[in-house]
Amino acid sequence: MKYLKNILKRTPQNSPLWGAAQVQNSAGGYSFTVTGWTRLNRFLILGSEGGSYYATEAKLTRENAKAVEACILEDGLRVVKTIVEISDAGRAPKNDPALFALAMCAAYGDEATRKAAFQALPKVARIGTHLFHFAEYVDGMRGWGRGLRSAVGAWYSQKESIALANQVTKYVQRDGWSHRDLLRLAHVKTDDTARNALYKLVVDGWEDLPESEPEDEALRLMWATERLKRATSEAEAAQIVAEYRLPMEVVPSGLRGKKVWEAVLPHAGLTFLIRNLGNLSKSGILQEGAWNEIREVTNRLADANALKKARIHPIQVLSALCTYQSGHGARGGGEWKVVPQIVDALNVAFYRAFGNVAPTELRWVLGLDVSGSMGGGTIAGIPGLTPRLGSMAMAMVNYRVERDSQIVAFSDEMVPVRLSKTQSLEEAIHQTNQIPFGRTDCALPMLWAMKNRVEADVFVIYTDSETWYGDIHPVQALREYRQKMGVPAKLVVVGMVSNGFTIADPQDGGMMDVVGFDTSAPNIIGEFALGNV
Numbered sequence: 001m002k003y004l005k006n007i008l009k010r011t012p013q014n015s016p017l018w019g020a021a022q023v024q025n026s027a028g029g030y031s032f033t034v035t036g037w038t039r040l041n042r043f044l045i046l047g048s049e050g051g052s053y054y055a056t057e058a059k060l061t062r063e064n065a066k067a068v069e070a071c072i073l074e075d076g077l078r079v080v081k082t083i084v085e086i087s088d089a090g091r092a093p094k095n096d097p098a099l100f101a102l103a104m105c106a107a108y109g110d111e112a113t114r115k116a117a118f119q120a121l122p123k124v125a126r127i128g129t130h131l132f133h134f135a136e137y138v139d140g141m142r143g144w145g146r147g148l149r150s151a152v153g154a155w156y157s158q159k160e161s162i163a164l165a166n167q168v169t170k171y172v173q174r175d176g177w178s179h180r181d182l183l184r185l186a187h188v189k190t191d192d193t194a195r196n197a198l199y200k201l202v203v204d205g206w207e208d209l210p211e212s213e214p215e216d217e218a219l220r221l222m223w224a225t226e227r228l229k230r231a232t233s234e235a236e237a238a239q240i241v242a243e244y245r246l247p248m249e250v251v252p253s254g255l256r257g258k259k260v261w262e263a264v265l266p267h268a269g270l271t272f273l274i275r276n277l278g279n280l281s282k283s284g285i286l287q288e289g290a291w292n293e294i295r296e297v298t299n300r301l302a303d304a305n306a307l308k309k310a311r312i313h314p315i316q317v318l319s320a321l322c323t324y325q326s327g328h329g330a331r332g333g334g335e336w337k338v339v340p341q342i343v344d345a346l347n348v349a350f351y352r353a354f355g356n357v358a359p360t361e362l363r364w365v366l367g368l369d370v371s372g373s374m375g376g377g378t379i380a381g382i383p384g385l386t387p388r389l390g391s392m393a394m395a396m397v398n399y400r401v402e403r404d405s406q407i408v409a410f411s412d413e414m415v416p417v418r419l420s421k422t423q424s425l426e427e428a429i430h431q432t433n434q435i436p437f438g439r440t441d442c443a444l445p446m447l448w449a450m451k452n453r454v455e456a457d458v459f460v461i462y463t464d465s466e467t468w469y470g471d472i473h474p475v476q477a478l479r480e481y482r483q484k485m486g487v488p489a490k491l492v493v494v495g496m497v498s499n500g501f502t503i504a505d506p507q508d509g510g511m512m513d514v515v516g517f518d519t520s521a522p523n524i525i526g527e528f529a530l531g532n533v
């Protein structure tokens, strides 16, 4: 009997748990599988861009498409609802997976699902570029029937004229699609003269540019943009940009000098600002001692409400931080002198972009999987942002707000991490980069806590769940921990790769899966730890 008990309590990770629905993961070990719905969330938030350690981008995209399709067959309306929820709240770093999944709903859903997908289009495709991506995805999946054409038409006709003029000037074409193509395809018509003039301008452009500005606000924007295109000096361009508050996107690239950057800055959107901090430094606007400009930019980066409103995702901030801090652009974008206040402001903005994360006053062990596979692939296609580095950034969100919280790292052994709560993201990430790669044993954080008598209410493990090396499964280690320590500890698995695996037992109510870099993840983890969800 004792022998049998031991087998049931301690199973090596290269064998499945007895009586549990486990599958072999890509590393050869045995993990649980997440439900199709968790996988849908993982795809919508993490995407498949950049692939993973185990799968190329194409393979990961195919797998995810299959998972999305299965969800559509099970409950298409729920898929559309999930897409809208995640996309509209800005919970994902990139919108492409949402657009791709929405195109799938529009192509493969039943009638009600297709209808819901069409209706959701303006909510998910919020800017011109999104609409072009959607058009390209859906074009590869189905024909341009009446429902689809009128959905695209509604994208245009539902917008206020000034908003539409903004979109068509700022985002002209992408993926081989232009507004001209889509307006023609959708046969957008109206009795409103000014509106018709706007559509006609989008399709045909200006024949003769009038000397004086049009009365109508939207036509005036079109007119000013055209004048800008014909500008012959930077001074002229800067004057037009300032007067009509035009975005940098509509300025011809040869005219984007310091004067134009100065003219754009006061009315630039937050997304643009965050992406162009390096350019602002390069052009000499954000430089040491330029107190007013530095203050203007840092104030905007610190504004939690504005971050939320502009749907600034922490990953965008992190990506901007890595680029800005490096002092040079990613693809030969020139060099600049780094202004420390901007770096500090980005550190603050990263945490604020998660919204208000409330402390739980529980005891936390945050376990980072730093094994070899976590160093492969990227999160949401951000160059250089591996799941390993992303895990550290994610763990810092929780670590900073909780009083009793410790970060540990593991591969096939525990790796010491020494971080203070006030250390910057860059320092934290730098430390992670120094850790050598190893094999994977996701049971280690629980075994470590048991051995060292560390009391923990919650273990959070940031991983791809490709565990294989240990002689006991993570869930068995957790159960042993609960029993020996007399603490009903919970386990949260933060999935850092959009694969189908998890180390959490779906049958155990004390274990949960969340998706790494879901902006709502820190609060969901907290609520779960407190027993509220």
Ligand code: CA
Pocket (backbone or CB within 6 Å): 027, 371, 372, 373, 374, 439, 440, 466, 467
């Ligand atoms: Ca691994």
